[in-house]
Amino acid sequence: xxxxxxxAGKLNWMTTKLDAALGWARKFSIFQxxxxxxxxxxxxxxxxxxxxxxDRFGAGFPRFSPRQxxxxxxxxxxxxxxAPVLKRIYDQMxxxxxxxxxxxxxxxGGFYDNYATVMGIDTIIPVDVYIPxxxxxxxxxxxxxxKLQDKIQLGTLADAPTGPEGRPAELRVLxxxxxxx
Amino acid sequence: xxxTHVLPxxxxxxxxxxxxxxxNIGPSHPAMHGIIQITAELDGERxxxxxxxxxxxxxxxxxxxxxxxxxxxxxxxxxxNYVSPLINNFGYCWAVERLMGIEAPERCQYxxxxxxxxxxxxxxxxxxGASAMELGAFTVFLYMIKARxxxxxxxxxxxxxxxxxxxxxxxxxxxxxxxxxxxxTHAALEEVRRVLIECDKLLxxxxxxxxxxxxxxxxxKELAISYGITGPFLRGSGxxxxxxxxxxYFVYDRLQFDVPLGSTGDNYDRYLVRMEEMEQxxxxxxxxxxxxxxxxxxxxxxxxAIPAAAMVDLAKLGQTGGMKRVNVVTDPTLGGSxxxxxxxxxxxxxxxxxxxKEDTYGNxxxxxxxxxxxxMGHGIRPPQGEVYAPVEGANGELGFYVVSDGSDRPxxxxxxxxxxxxxAALPDLLIGxxxxxxxxxxxxxxxxxxxxxx
Amino acid sequence: MSDVTxxxxxxxxxxxxxxxxxxxxxxxxxxxxxxxxxxxxxRDAPELACEFLMDLGCVDYxxxxxxxxxxxxxxTPSPLPYFMKPAPTAEMWERGVPNxxxxxxxxxxxxxxxxxxxxxxxxVTAQDAVVDSVTGLWRAANWFEREVWDMYGVRxxxxxxxxxxxxxxxxxxxxxxxxxxxxxxxxxxxPVN
Numbered sequence: 051x052x053x054x055x056x057x058a059g060k061l062n063w064m065t066t067k068l069d070a071a072l073g074w075a076r077k078f079s080i081f082q083x084x085x086x087x088x089x090x091x092x093x094x095x096x097x098x099x100x101x102x103x104x105d106r107f108g109a110g111f112p113r114f115s116p117r118q119x120x121x122x123x124x125x126x127x128x129x130x131x132x133a134p135v136l137k138r139i140y141d142q143m144x145x146x147x148x149x150x151x152x153x154x155x156x157x158x159g160g161f162y163d164n165y166a167t168v169m170g171i172d173t174i175i176p177v178d179v180y181i182p183x184x185x186x187x188x189x190x191x192x193x194x195x196x197k198l199q200d201k202i203q204l205g206t207l208a209d210a211p212t213g214p215e216g217r218p219a220e221l222r223v224l225x226x227x228x229x230x231x
Numbered sequence: 232x233x234x235t236h237v238l239p240x241x242x243x244x245x246x247x248x249x250x251x252x253x254x255n256i257g258p259s260h261p262a263m264h265g266i267i268q269i270t271a272e273l274d275g276e277r278x279x280x281x282x283x284x285x286x287x288x289x290x291x292x293x294x295x296x297x298x299x300x301x302x303x304x305x306x307x308x309x310x311x312n313y314v315s316p317l318i319n320n321f322g323y324c325w326a327v328e329r330l331m332g333i334e335a336p337e338r339c340q341y342x343x344x345x346x347x348x349x350x351x352x353x354x355x356x357x358x359x360g361a362s363a364m365e366l367g368a369f370t371v372f373l374y375m376i377k378a379r380x381x382x383x384x385x386x387x388x389x390x391x392x393x394x395x396x397x398x399x400x401x402x403x404x405x406x407x408x409x410x411x412x413x414x415x416t417h418a419a420l421e422e423v424r425r426v427l428i429e430c431d432k433l434l435x436x437x438x439x440x441x442x443x444x445x446x447x448x449x450x451x452k453e454l455a456i457s458y459g460i461t462g463p464f465l466r467g468s469g470x471x472x473x474x475x476x477x478x479x480y481f482v483y484d485r486l487q488f489d490v491p492l493g494s495t496g497d498n499y500d501r502y503l504v505r506m507e508e509m510e511q512x513x514x515x516x517x518x519x520x521x522x523x524x525x526x527x528x529x530x531x532x533x534x535x536a537i538p539a540a541a542m543v544d545l546a547k548l549g550q551t552g553g554m555k556r557v558n559v560v561t562d563p564t565l566g567g568s569x570x571x572x573x574x575x576x577x578x579x580x581x582x583x584x585x586x587x588k589e590d591t592y593g594n595x596x597x598x599x600x601x602x603x604x605x606x607m608g609h610g611i612r613p614p615q616g617e618v619y620a621p622v623e624g625a626n627g628e629l630g631f632y633v634v635s636d637g638s639d640r641p642x643x644x645x646x647x648x649x650x651x652x653x654x655a656a657l658p659d660l661l662i663g664x665x666x667x668x669x670x671x672x673x674x675x676x677x678x679x680x681x682x683x684x685x
Numbered sequence: 686m687s688d689v690t691x692x693x694x695x696x697x698x699x700x701x702x703x704x705x706x707x708x709x710x711x712x713x714x715x716x717x718x719x720x721x722x723x724x725x726x727x728r729d730a731p732e733l734a735c736e737f738l739m740d741l742g743c744v745d746y747x748x749x750x751x752x753x754x755x756x757x758x759x760x761t762p763s764p765l766p767y768f769m770k771p772a773p774t775a776e777m778w779e780r781g782v783p784n785x786x787x788x789x790x791x792x793x794x795x796x797x798x799x800x801x802x803x804x805x806x807x808x809v810t811a812q813d814a815v816v817d818s819v820t821g822l823w824r825a826a827n828w829f830e831r832e833v834w835d836m837y838g839v840r841x842x843x844x845x846x847x848x849x850x851x852x853x854x855x856x857x858x859x860x861x862x863x864x865x866x867x868x869x870x871x872x873x874x875x876p877v878n
Contacts, residue, residue, distance in 0.1 A: 085259055087266050088288055088680055089313035092357070092394055096383070099376035114260075126680075130872045131853045132266065132287045135258050137874055161306070164291035164867050165860050166852075174875045185394055286851035293836075294860060294867055329708050456736045456797070459825030470797070477800055615750070616778035618708045619740070619793055619804060630740055632791065636750045647740040647793070655828040684851055 070203070076120070076146075077199040078108035083119035085139060088126025090153035090185040102188040107195050116142040121198065122175075127155035128168045140175040148178045150198060153185050160184060251279060256669070258287050264361050265678040267654070269661075269669070276666045281658045288680035296644035300610040301327050301401060302585075304644060309395040311646060312682040314357050315350035315625040317386070320399030323644075325480065326620035326631035327401045330613040331583050339403045339576040340481045341523040345416075346398070347481075347622075348512040348519075349386060352423065353379045354625030354677070355463075355505045355512075362502075362674025363434060366443055371430050378426035381419045388415065401611055402584035403577030413520045420513050427509060434502070444499035448660045448672030451496060458656040462627025462649050463504045464676070468496030474623035486518045501675045546593040583611045610639030626650045626677055648682045689803045692732055697723050702808075703781030712804040714781040720807055721817045727794055727803070728822050735794035735803060738819070741829035742791050743837045746784045747863040780808075787811040788839050792819075809839065818844040836861035 084094060098104050098112070105111075113119040116139045128136055140149065151171055154160040157180045159169035171177060178201055181194035257268040268284040292311065296304040308323045309316040321343045328335060335343070360375030383393045388409050390396035398405050434440050450460070455468045465472055473490045475483040491507035493500025573587040585604055590597025603609045613635040621630040627649030634643040653676050660672050690704045690711050700719025705712050715723055727735040780789075786808035794803045807816055818841035819826045830841040831850040838859035841847055849856065853873060858865050870877050 086264070088290075089310050089395065091264070092313055095357070095361075095376055096380060096393075099380075100373045101377055101380045127288060127290050129287060129289055129684075130870065131289065132258065133875055134873050135287075139259060162290045162295065164294055165865070165869055165871070166289050166291040168872070168875065187393065286849075286853070289851040291860065291867070298867060332708070454824070457824045459738050459823065461737075461739075472797060478802075614778070616707050617710070617712075619710055619802075621739070628739060630793065632740065632742060632793070634744055638750075642749060643744045645740070645742040645744075645791075647742075651828060652825050655825065 073203040077202040080107075080109035080121050080195075080198075080202075081111060081113045081119045082109055082121045082123050083114065083116055083139070083143070084112050084123045084125055085136060086123075086125045087128065087132060088153075088155065090125045090155070093185040093188060093191065094123065094125045094152065097188040097191045102192065104192070104195065107192065107199065109195060116140075117144060119143060120147055122147065122149040123152050124149060124156045124171050124175075124177075125152040127153075127160070127162060128171050128174075129166050130168060131166075133168050133174055136171065137174050148198060148202065149175055150194065151177045151180045152191070152194075154182050155184070156180075157182055254666070258284075264365070265673070265680055265683075267678065267683075269657075271661075271666065271669075273666060278661050278664055278666060278669070281661050283654060283657050285654060286684050289684040290681075292646070292681075292685040293644055296641055298640065300605075300607065300639050301613075301641055302605075302611065304641060305399060306395065306397045308399075309397055310681050311648070311685065312354070312624060312626065312629070312679045313394065314679060315347075315354035316394065316396055317346045317350040317390075317398060318622060318624050318629065320397065321347060321481075322620060322622040322624070322629050323631050323633075324399040324401050325622065326618055326633045327611070327613065327641075328583070329618045329620055330616060330633055330635055331401070331611070333402055333583055335403050336576060337482070338407075338524050341519050342404055342408060342576060343399075344481050344483065344486070345408075345516050345519045345523070346386065346389065348515045349382055349416075351512045351625050352509050353382050353386075355509050356382075356423075358625075358674070358677040359430070359434075359502060359505055362671060362677075363430075363440070365670050365674050366440060368434060368437070368440060371433050374426050374430055374433075378423045381422050385412075385415060385419050388412065400577065400585065407573075407576050416516060416520060420516065423509075423513065427506065431506065435506075441499065443667070443671050444497065444502055444675075446495075446497050446499075447664060447668040448498045448501075448675060449496050450656060450660055454656070454659065455496065458659075459652040460627065460656060461652070462624065463501055463508060464627065464653050466490065467493035467501035467504045467675075469494050474621050474628050478621060480620075480622060482519070482522075483515075485522065486515050488512075488515050488518075498671045498675045543589075543592045607639070612637060612639050621647070624649050624682075626653070626679065626682070629682075646682075646685060648685065650676060650678050650683050654678055654683060689733065689801050692730075693723065693727075693803075696726060696730075703779065705778060705781075707778040710804055711802065712806060714806045714808065717807045717809055717816055720805075721819065721822075723805070724792075724819050724822050727805075732799075733803075734796045734798040736797045737795040738792065738823035738825045738829075739795045739802075740791075740793040741819075741826055741833065743833045743839055743861075744789045744791060745787060745837060745861065745863045746780070746789060747787055749780075749784055781806075782808045785810060788814055788837060790816050790833065790839060814839045815842050816840070817842050818847075820844055835859065838862065 086094060096102060098110070122140055122143060124136065151157045155162060155167065156171045159167055163169070168174065179194050179198045181191055183190050186194070252273045254271045254273055255268065256271060258266045266287040270282040270284070271278050272280040292307050295307050304323060305320060308319040311319045356375040356379045360372040364372035386396060387393050389412065390398035390405065450468055452468050452470050455465050456470065461472060469492050471490055471492055476490055488511045491504045491511065493504050577584045586597045586600045591601040604611060615635055615637045617632065617634040619630055619632045621628050623629070628647065629649055630647030632645040632647065633641055636642040657673070657676065661669055690706065690713055693713050694701055694704065697719055700716050700723055702714040702716060704714065727733045788809050788811065790807045790809065792805040794805065809816060816839060818830055820830065820843070827845070828850060830844050831847060833839050834841065834847050835849045835851050836859055852860065855873065856871050
């Protein structure tokens with residue numbers, strides 16, 4: 051019996067360390083899929099190119115096939131016409147996968163509160179990191195990327211749910227359209 | 232089951248059938264930096280028919296403009312052509328100014344020219360860089376984005392933001408040029424020139440690049456005109472039409488510049504036109520910086536300079552006597568506005584132009600004035616009428632058609648998007664060519680979603 | 686009256702409803718029956734020579750002039766705040782037709798040869814919102830007319846492929862009409878929020 055618990059403890063220690071190692075490896079080798087639709091794409095370009103150099107964070111290699119990517123960067127306004135495409139691309143990605151809402155249009159819809167746009171992509175797909183800004187400055191993007199890396203490091207250990215359910219309790223605000231009216 | 236005849240696959244019964252292949256390209260495709268869908272009918276690698284589907288970035292610009300007062304539309308115009316937002320800003324402001332029958336001061340006109348041209352350079356850099364990247368020349372892309380970064384820093388020094396600047400105002404601009412702007416601009420343009428020379432060496436005689444660009448995406452003069460194509464795309468076909476020359480606005484008629492023209496109308500010509508236009512834009516900026524008149528430094532002399540914050544404090548204590556004559560020194564916390572510069576860059580038209588921030592915060596007249604222009608139902612109110620204001624955007628003629636019904640919000644804002652007409656011509660450019668030619672042709676269209684779908 | 690407007694007046698007096706040059710923009714309001722005839726002359730007549738169809742849009746005049754701001758004290762139609770005197774305006778703008786003609790299709794032409802611009806407006810009623818298509822004269826009209834159909838629901842007779850362009854096929858209504866609520870959403874997937 052005593053021998054058994056020691057083994058189990060050892061095993062747990064092993065798997066924990068393995069998970070940590072996996073998380074460490076994953077967070078520095080992000081293969082991202084830039085789903086670029088709008089203005090934010092310009093700042094995405096600026097971040098990805100040599101001046102701000104997103105490669106320092108191990109995320110410098112965009113994959114344009116969703117099957118080869120682990121992080122979906124949703125960059126720019128998503129209209130209702132585009133929403134099914136986004137959902138389909140997210141579904142095509144392999145687990146484990148993460149999604150980043152880049153720019154305020156993807157976070158909440160921004161100031162395009164009208165018939166054409168989706169009010170935040172988290173109504174369609176789960177989102178891990180929200181990067182606000184219209185568009186976010188490259189420093190802001192890098193900050194968001196580091197937050198994503200932290201989440202990737204922890205994600206497999208904590209098995210945390212993604213999307214709105216994954217937020218801390220005090221930030222888990224129910225989505226109330228028309229609350230401002 | 233008994234009715235089913237299973238045909239034996241004997242060699243003599245086999246027949247070959249040739250079918251066309253249908254290929255769906257987009258809306259999210261690696262080789263294209265825009266969200267459109269092209270449905271192509273292929274015979275081998277040759278394109279037989281294409282159908283272009285747009286609208287994936289339709290976000291109701293024109294509807295949103297009708298909802299708020301005139302100034303509220305300015306941030307939306309930033310996001311039309313988001314690679315050169317300043318041109319959109321100034322185009323819209325100019326349309327409203329014409330509707331009001333007012334004119335921005337001379338210094339402001341020069342500032343608008345300078346920043347429009349810097350914006351045009353950033354647009355062309357992005358277009359050439361991105362289309363070169365799609366042909367495999369990734370280095371060029373990195374160099375050009377680096378050069379764009381230098382220009383964006385310049386824009387940031389003026390407007391306070393890199394990309395979505397909201398810098399234009401009806402009757403003027405938000406803030407004057409900062410200290411040492413001319414020197415910074417000269418340094419930045421030097422750097423851009425260096426990058427352009429390098430990229431020219433990398434691309435212009437590069438065998439792969441030339442082979443893929445030359446003779447692809449050809450459009451004749453007549454067809455281009457019939458499609459209503461303007462800008463570098465039309466000039467690549469050899470038609471001399473530039474809004475800056477044909478219908479000079481701001482102060483373009485006082486500046487010297489050449490309009491580069493292509494001859495064959497293929498992708499390579501358009502690339503050369505864009506490269507040359509960047510040089511011409513730099514020439515325009517340099518001339519405008521030489522000619523720009525100094526703003527009237529003092530509205531009415533006699534006042535000593537005090538910091539803006541101190542002025543606000545005095546005003547809070549009620550010591551507003553003589554405050555109209557006080558010359559306030561620059562304070563970045565007040566949105567880059569200083570009273571002495573304000574009248575140099577904004578029209579003396581109280582029906583349309585917001586007062587200097589120091590007055591808004593400092594005295595009751597300024598606050599009232601601000602209130603009268605900002606509050607719903609008050610605002611800028613042009614008389615009933617309509618106006619079409621064309622400016623030369625980076626992709627061609629960018630027109631704002633504004634209809635006023637006499638209220639404080641635009642009744643209708645219609646944008647004439649330059650790349651819309653080019654996209655309409657895309658099937659004609661592609662059909663008959665190879666599938667691989669789609670990439671350089673689409674790159675040279677410089678399709679900008681915000682402008683195309685609005 | 687400038688040359689372009691005068692030429693159009695002289696050649697087609699029976700089709701022209703009104704014309705003006707507000708803020709320097711030459712404008713002719715046309716009866717819609719005469720559209721194709723006038724457009725063909727605009728393109729081909731050497732003294733007009735409008736090679737470019739620069740823009741084609743539409744305006745919905747449903748609530749024109751009836752907007753009341755949220756500031757109830759200011760109901761005067763004057764464009765000025767009450768404490769300012771209006772600047773004298775020499776030119777006056779008039780629509781030319783009553784607002785029963787709800788839609789107005791607006792064409793902007795530009796001439797490469799002569800350098801003039803001309804705006805052509807064709808008012809139509811909501812019940813019979815059909816205008817002849819000018820796709821046969823300018824290829825640019827194809828997508829512009831599709832956009833007007835998509836956004837306003839004005840039909841173009843003779844258009845080869847009149848279908849939605851910016852919105853998706855299942856979308857109901859025409860979003861830029863003044864009576865379409867701005868945030869009435871019709872999502873393809875996801876919640877209506």
